[in-house]
Amino acid sequence: MITFTIILVLLIVAELAYFKIADRCNIIDRPNERSSHSTIVLRGGGIIFLIGVWIWCAFFGFHYPWFLIGLTLIAGISFVDDILSLPDSVRLVVQFLAMLMLFYEIGLLRLDMWWGVIVALVICVGIINVFNFMDGINGITGGYSLAVVLPLLLLNNGIGAGDTAVGFVDNSLLIVTLLSLLVFCFFNFRPRGKARCFAGDVGSVGIAFILLFFIGRLVIHTSDISYLIFTIVYGADACMTIAHRVMLHEHLGEAHRKHAYQLMSNELGMSHVKVSIAYMLLQLVISLSFVYLIPNTVAAHWIFLVLILVALCLGYYAFMRKYYHLHEEYLAELKGM
Secondary structure, X not given: OHHHHHHHHHHHHHHXXXXXXXXXXXXXXXXXXXXXXXXXXXXXXXXXXXXXHHHHHHHHOOOXXXXXXXXXXXXXXXXXXXXXXXXXXXXXXXXXHHHHHHHHHHOOOOHHHHHHHHHHHHHHHHHHHHHHHOOOOOOHHHHHHHHHHHHHHHHHOOOOHHHOOOOOOOHHHHHHHHHHHHHHHHHHOOOOOOOOEOOHHHHHHHHHHHHHHHHHHHHHHHOOHHHHHHHHHHHHHHHHHHHHHHHOOOOOOOOOOOOHHHHHHHHOOOOHHHHHHHHHHHHHHHHXXXXXOOOXXXXXXXXXXXXXXXXXXXXXXXXHHHHHHHHHHHHHHHHHO
């Protein structure tokens, strides 16, 4: 307990020190027509997730070296992108390279299953970018990530799922990640206009990489890929938004405000905190139901995952059918200005 208290203090000091650096170096996020905020805010506060892993290594040892190198690489290039805005091709090359390192760490980089590795690479890099795309309002990245880490921590301690997943990753790393998220949330999980910092690409991409490492270890430990359900709320929102934009013949690389959470916070005027809590609680309820209520069999897991995915997609469709016209009105006003 004393060790984790010291780490918590170090994380707070590190975040405050970063604020000083970001302020002096003008690392800020200026609002524009697609933003869900209206004030200038420090960018890159999510660097605390990378710092947290390095602090963990200093206290507990370098147990996952390839994961650490991959995280440092992918978070580092994302931090540079936060400042200089790098080409998409550069970021994608680094993301695939870092993911290969993660795969090597968890034992998934196998030549006899090269086709499976390629599919997994595409899916995982996609998940990383989904986390980045979804980072648009105060609290959503930190809150949603907490909703992913908490069930993983329960499973790692043998609580739920028939105790089959005990020890799939070092428990102290989960705890330090949880502490990093709490520190970030303290400065970010606030009403509109009150956040001290945003996660930035370094934060959203960094925490996504960390969570994929945890889930990857869990999937390898249990031989059950359905544990990806721990990110299903983000996944359903992102996939449905992409499908919607394809139907509208939009260029997928262009910025937009069409995610459900963006309509909630912008067009419907809901508080950032309320929207973030809604996403957080929805994922947490789904994950805890998966752990505690569903029989611990692969068949039961997949049936539950498919049912939840269908329900989320139908919910997204119903929401957009009712409220998307408000976004169209916003776009019309924007063109008329």
